[in-house]
Amino acid sequence: MSIVVTGATGALGRLVIDELLARGVPAGEIAAVVRDKEKAAPLAALGIELRIADYNAPETLAGAFRSGDRVLMISGNEVGRRVAQHSAVIDAAKAAAVAQFAYTGILGGPDADFDLADEHRATEELILASGLPYTFLRNGWYTENHTGNLAPVLAHGAVLSNAGEGRVASAARADYAAAAAAVLTGEGHLDAAYELSGDTAWSFTEYAAAVAEASGQEIAYHAVTPEAHLSVLTGAGVPAPFAEILVDVDLAVERGRLAGTSGDLARLIGRPTTPMAVTVTEAVASARAGSAG
Structure with missing residues (x-):
């Protein structure tokens, strides 16, 4: 039996593997x-x-899993x-x-x-429908x-958004990785769903203030219409289909869809989630180090 992480070289996947190792899982028990x-x-x-397997090549997934494995599909x-890709992974996991x-x-x-959210x-x-013992993160x-x-x-x-005064209960990617490692190594998580989010929801006005504090610059929040935001994104080179998704996410933020603070994430990782301002401060420092280099 192994703990198997798909998409393991991606940003989240690598953090999950690092967390598993930090929790004492032997490297030989991780795939x-x-x-x-x-x-x-x-x-x-x-x-x-x-x-070695590819979501887009179902035949390669036949050897990706073994009986008894604990699998994280990122x-x-x-x-x-994604629906077709995920379906192929699910079929392979069920067969195994x-x-x-x-x-x-x-x-x-x-x-x-x-x-x-549609594909999720x-x-x-x-x-x-597969009957697999699941954990929804x-x-x-x-x-x-x-x-x-x-x-x-x-x-x-300037921070630009069409989310109005909507709030976002975000957390650091490493927090979500720690939660994934917790359910893969712990017990009592089968056939369970966890609503994972940060402990505190913030507004874009507060986000702009955090960037200003970290950078020492004047940073303003500009609430714009969805149409104006879409124009700015596509004008900056964002492909239109993805720009439309980003604008739609901001509308969801305005409706409060990403503001929930269930506490599930903090409970799973056994500590408070990383405050938005901490991640902002680290990112500003990293950006400046990169530009200086």
């Missing part, structure tokens, strides 16, 4: 499902088993193709008779009513979704 063996070489160097990042199938979905699960809802339905927003786009914010002194 990483990856597409690129060369990219995964650092994992192999740690003694982690590599299982959702694919190709919006519009895995002991646990954890899935990183989205906050709200079946009640999430925005476009980005469909995937949960497929998992339920309904991840809320990563603070890094915003701090990863700091360069234009710092350059223009």
